[in-house]
Amino acid sequence: MEIGSKLTNSWLDSIVDSFNGVDSDRRRQFNRIGTATRAVIESVVASKAPTEQLGLIADAIEKVAEDIGRFPSGRVYEGFAEAANTGGNGGFMDFSPISGAANPIAPPVELSLSSDPDGSPIVVGVVTFGSAYEGPPGSVHGGHIAAAFDEVLGLAQSMSGSPGMTARLSVNYRKPTPLGEPLTFVARIVKKEGKKVFTEGKCYFGDILTAEADALFISVDFSKLAQLAGERERTNDGQKPQL
Ligand SMILES: CCCCCCCCCCCCCCCC(=O)SCCNC(=O)CCNC(=O)[C@H](O)C(C)(C)COP(=O)(O)OP(=O)(O)OC[C@H]1O[C@@H](n2cnc3c(N)ncnc32)[C@H](O)[C@@H]1OP(=O)(O)O
Numbered sequence: 001m002e003i004g005s006k007l008t009n010s011w012l013d014s015i016v017d018s019f020n021g022v023d024s025d026r027r028r029q030f031n032r033i034g035t036a037t038r039a040v041i042e043s044v045v046a047s048k049a050p051t052e053q054l055g056l057i058a059d060a061i062e063k064v065a066e067d068i069g070r071f072p073s074g075r076v077y078e079g080f081a082e083a084a085n086t087g088g089n090g091g092f093m094d095f096s097p098i099s100g101a102a103n104p105i106a107p108p109v110e111l112s113l114s115s116d117p118d119g120s121p122i123v124v125g126v127v128t129f130g131s132a133y134e135g136p137p138g139s140v141h142g143g144h145i146a147a148a149f150d151e152v153l154g155l156a157q158s159m160s161g162s163p164g165m166t167a168r169l170s171v172n173y174r175k176p177t178p179l180g181e182p183l184t185f186v187a188r189i190v191k192k193e194g195k196k197v198f199t200e201g202k203c204y205f206g207d208i209l210t211a212e213a214d215a216l217f218i219s220v221d222f223s224k225l226a227q228l229a230g231e232r233e234r235t236n237d238g239q240k241p242q243l
Pocket residue numbers: 080082083150151152153154155158163164165166167168194195196216218219220
């Protein structure tokens with residue numbers, strides 16, 4: 001398949017649907033919880049609240065944890081782990097640990113499909129990392145930068161028409177990447193050789209290139225993934241799938 005041609009697999013098409021805002025009440029509520037929990041995380045790591053207030057806040061958070069913990073939990077989402085779903089056909093990646101609005105540990109990176117001035121397809125990820133992601137003082141932790149690259153490069157490789165898993169990811173950190181500032185990740189496919197999809201990406205703060213990455217993805221057999229997803233649905237008991 002020609003690189004950059006339309007995504008032909010239906011579940012990949014649903015990524016595009018989710019960008020287009022497919023909605024459901026369940027998805028809205030999950031996303032509200034994700035946003036609120038993220039705000040708690042941000043305030044918790046950077047709070048200057050007096051100690052007695054911290055005690056009251058801890059009580060309240062423990063109560064929330066108890067309330068939600070009363071319901072069974074497990075793999076409630078559809079699709080493959082990274083590409084979690086919060087309901088219906090939309091929200092394909094809502095539980096992604098990097099871009100999922102409903103996943104409180106995601107910054108989240110907001111993904112979109114775009115094209116270069118020359119018309120080549122690219123993936124753009126926009127994100128502002130909050131206080132919880134601090135590595136060097138005032139800067140984003142390098143591991144989280146690598147994770148953001150994995151996500152944008154991962155979506156870029158899916159434009160090959162035969163997506164797969166990350167086999168190798170290499171990051172060059174050029175400048176400190178600031179916390180609390182909007183960053184733009186750009187990713188593209190460089191070439192495809194059989195099962196191998198080579199990608200590259202860059203991270204910018206304004207015009208400043210702070211990091212760049214390249215990664216190799218190996219196309220995977222969808223029937224194997226579908227089988228793993230099926231086994232997960234049948235067990236749904238929190239156990240790891242057998243690879
Ligand atoms: C789940 C699917 C999602 C798709 C969704 C897309 C849409 C939504 C966007 C989501 C964006 C998020 C994207 C996050 C993606 C992860 O984070 S994936 C998680 C991290 N990665 C992993 O866990 C992968 C673990 N590794 C593996 O499972 C297997 O090693 C692999 C990578 C599938 C390859 O296994 P394999 O298919 O058996 O490959 P194999 O036949 O051994 O090798 C094929 C060729 O590749 C070469 N190769 C294999 N591994 C390497 C390597 N590490 N270095 C160099 N060359 C290598 C081999 O040498 C061989 O070369 P040739 O001899 O043909 O020249």
